[in-house]
Amino acid sequence: MWLINGVAANQLPVNDRAIALGDGFFTTLQLRRGFPLLWDLHAERLLITARSLYFKAPDLSLIHDELCELARLQGAQRVTGKVVITRGSGSRGYSIAGCDHPVRIVSLHDYPVAYEGWQHEGIHLAVCQGRLGHTPLLAGLKTLNRLEQVLLKAELEQRGAAEGVVLDEQGFVIEAVTANLFWRRDSVVYTPELRLAGVRGVMRSWVIQALARAGIECREVQASLADLLHADECFITNALMEIVPVRGIEDVRYNDYSLARQLQATFEQTT
Numbered sequence: 001m002w003l004i005n006g007v008a009a010n011q012l013p014v015n016d017r018a019i020a021l022g023d024g025f026f027t028t029l030q031l032r033r034g035f036p037l038l039w040d041l042h043a044e045r046l047l048i049t050a051r052s053l054y055f056k057a058p059d060l061s062l063i064h065d066e067l068c069e070l071a072r073l074q075g076a077q078r079v080t081g082k083v084v085i086t087r088g089s090g091s092r093g094y095s096i097a098g099c100d101h102p103v104r105i106v107s108l109h110d111y112p113v114a115y116e117g118w119q120h121e122g123i124h125l126a127v128c129q130g131r132l133g134h135t136p137l138l139a140g141l142k143t144l145n146r147l148e149q150v151l152l153k154a155e156l157e158q159r160g161a162a163e164g165v166v167l168d169e170q171g172f173v174i175e176a177v178t179a180n181l182f183w184r185r186d187s188v189v190y191t192p193e194l195r196l197a198g199v200r201g202v203m204r205s206w207v208i209q210a211l212a213r214a215g216i217e218c219r220e221v222q223a224s225l226a227d228l229l230h231a232d233e234c235f236i237t238n239a240l241m242e243i244v245p246v247r248g249i250e251d252v253r254y255n256d257y258s259l260a261r262q263l264q265a266t267f268e269q270t271t
Contacts (some may be wrong), residue, residue, distance in 0.1 A: 121247075203238050
């Protein structure tokens with residue numbers, strides 16, 4: 001189910017800048033019983049990204065209402081929602097002059113049922129050979145430029161792996177291909193800083209806030225793969241999979257999932 005600027009449709013003009021330039025941004029969210037989870041964090045992401053990319057602020061109330069209306073029509077208890085904002089149609093070149101009519105795309109999709117198994121059973125991670133480049137102008141943002149992730153996902157598929165740890169060009173841990181990474185050593189939790197690469201996920205923000213409320217120290221760090229492999233516990237997060245324990249990375253195994261389970265329980269209590 002798709003709405004483009006509030007109208008049921010599934011096609012864009014060929015000169016929409018999303019097609020040639022990836023000129024836009026998005027957020028992917030989970031809806032339960034007709035309502036978007038973590039909406040305030042998704043709304044904040046949309047506003048921050050719009051400002052960073054020189055878009056006018058999207059109408060968040062309208063987007064929220066469209067998501068809820070689509071969910072009501074679909075009737076499923078648990079679905080995936082996606083909000084895409086493109087700069088719309090414009091000139092062939094890079095200039096944004098005259099691009100005054102952004103396009104708003106709101107859609108619903110089936111929830112990935114595999115994630116429920118991951119939440120209960122955990123997941124094993126490969127270490128990706130592909131590396132993320134440094135893009136400080138875009139670091140942290142969820143733009144429509146996802147070719148690095150497309151290539152990394154293709155690598156995982158060729159290797160028969162479901163998910164993988166991704167490093168940057170200097171060898172620092174950044175994230176998983178479709179999720180953010182956390183690990184615990186003793187009583188301190190760590191997650192990669194994302195100044196130069198990676199995506200600041202909505203669930204990542206929720207976890208950092210939840211840890212603070214629980215009095216658990218969380219540090220954003222530059223960390224090597226060795227730092228991650230010597231952790232006591234590791235888990236990955238995004239808005240759809242929520243919190244997934246990591247059973248192991250390559251030949252390293254983790255046997256402690258206690259913090260992941262605690263966060264899973266807290267998330268369920270708040271939703």
